[in-house]
Amino acid sequence: xxxxxxxxxxxxxxxxxxxxxxxxxxxxxxxxxxxxxxxxxxxxxxxxxxxxxxxxxxxxxxxxxxxxxxxxxxxxxxxxxxxxxxxxxxxxxxxxxxxxxxxxxxxxxxxxxxxxxxxxxx
Amino acid sequence: xxxxxxxxxxxxxxxxxxxxxxxxxxxxxxxxxxxxxxxxxxxxxxxxxxxxxxxxxxxxxxxxxxxxxxxxxxxxxxxxxxxxxxxxxxxxxxxxxxxxxxxxxxxxxxxxxxxxxxxxxx
DNA sequence: AAAAAAGGTTTACACACGTAAACAATATGG
DNA sequence: CCATATTGTTTACGTGTGTAAACCTTTTTT
Numbered sequence: 001x002x003x004x005x006x007x008x009x010x011x012x013x014x015x016x017x018x019x020x021x022x023x024x025x026x027x028x029x030x031x032x033x034x035x036x037x038x039x040x041x042x043x044x045x046x047x048x049x050x051x052x053x054x055x056x057x058x059x060x061x062x063x064x065x066x067x068x069x070x071x072x073x074x075x076x077x078x079x080x081x082x083x084x085x086x087x088x089x090x091x092x093x094x095x096x097x098x099x100x101x102x103x104x105x106x107x108x109x110x111x112x113x114x115x116x117x118x119x120x121x122x
Numbered sequence: 123x124x125x126x127x128x129x130x131x132x133x134x135x136x137x138x139x140x141x142x143x144x145x146x147x148x149x150x151x152x153x154x155x156x157x158x159x160x161x162x163x164x165x166x167x168x169x170x171x172x173x174x175x176x177x178x179x180x181x182x183x184x185x186x187x188x189x190x191x192x193x194x195x196x197x198x199x200x201x202x203x204x205x206x207x208x209x210x211x212x213x214x215x216x217x218x219x220x221x222x223x224x225x226x227x228x229x230x231x232x233x234x235x236x237x238x239x240x241x242x243x244x
Numbered sequence: 245a246a247a248a249a250a251g252g253t254t255t256a257c258a259c260a261c262g263t264a265a266a267c268a269a270t271a272t273g274g
Numbered sequence: 275c276c277a278t279a280t281t282g283t284t285t286a287c288g289t290g291t292g293t294a295a296a297c298c299t300t301t302t303t304t
Binding site for chain 2: 252
Binding site: 245246247248249250251252253254256257259260261262263264265266268269270271272273274 | 278285288
């Protein structure tokens with residue numbers, strides 16, 4: 001089952017810190033996204049149905065916790081894109097951004113460091 | 123307007139070589155995707171409506187040509203993912219794959235070459 | 245000429261998504 | 275106790291998507 005973009009906004013909030021109450025999530029996410037209360041409620045329910053989060057009762061309310069990890073989600077999404085557009089390989093993706101001049105100084109520095117690390121690991 | 127995943131299969135075919143007839147596209151794409159004729163026809167029409175392709179009459183049939191370039195499409199998609207998941211920066215994405223041990227020897231070699239090139243450009 | 249094939253155009257239908265209101269149950273303040 | 279607020283559950287509705295059949299014209303075949 002897939003997490004939609006709207007749903008992922010809720011997930012981001014939960015990944016940032018869980019468990020959280022619906023109230024918290026609402027306060028955090030709704031203004032930024034321009035959503036009404038009902039929207040957040042619906043998304044929480046869809047996420048529950050998809051087993052991407054769980055809810056434990058805490059008195060009269062629920063505490064929501066992610067079941068799907070951000071790592072896993074990011075992996076899925078990234079792999080999907082890579083496979084669809086770059087033959088499943090990372091270098092062509094970086095080359096693409098390089099061609100588009102979308103590599104910042106910082107990116108370049110970090111990539112250098114990364115490659116060095118990979119060296120060290122032997 | 124966005125190109126859906128199914129639609130992008132048609133686009134890939136056209137990016138590979140255009141213009142093409144519907145027949146060509148059908149022969150190329152349908153078996154691979156397990157699609158019926160009607161499916162391909164529908165997708166062509168949706169792409170026309172979205173102005174992602176154009177059709178010029180050639181006798182009794184049409185020749186289809188992309189209007190949206192692969193470059194542009196790839197850029198949009200990649201930027202979307204990067205923004206949503208990696209704060210819009212490339213290095214964290216590469217780091218992610220690195221952590222997951224998803225960098226092949228070839229990737230690493232290519233990334234090295236790329237970074238050297240960037241050096242040379244000064 | 246009637247039938248069939250080829251090719252394009254329209255319509256269909258179920259399901260996901262974005263968005264949200266309506267409703268229900270329960271707790272709380274007056 | 276009753277009205278109100280809180281919180282969760284159900285229902286809704288327009289649009290996009292995946293998938294495809296139905297239909298209409300124009301050629302080709304028999």
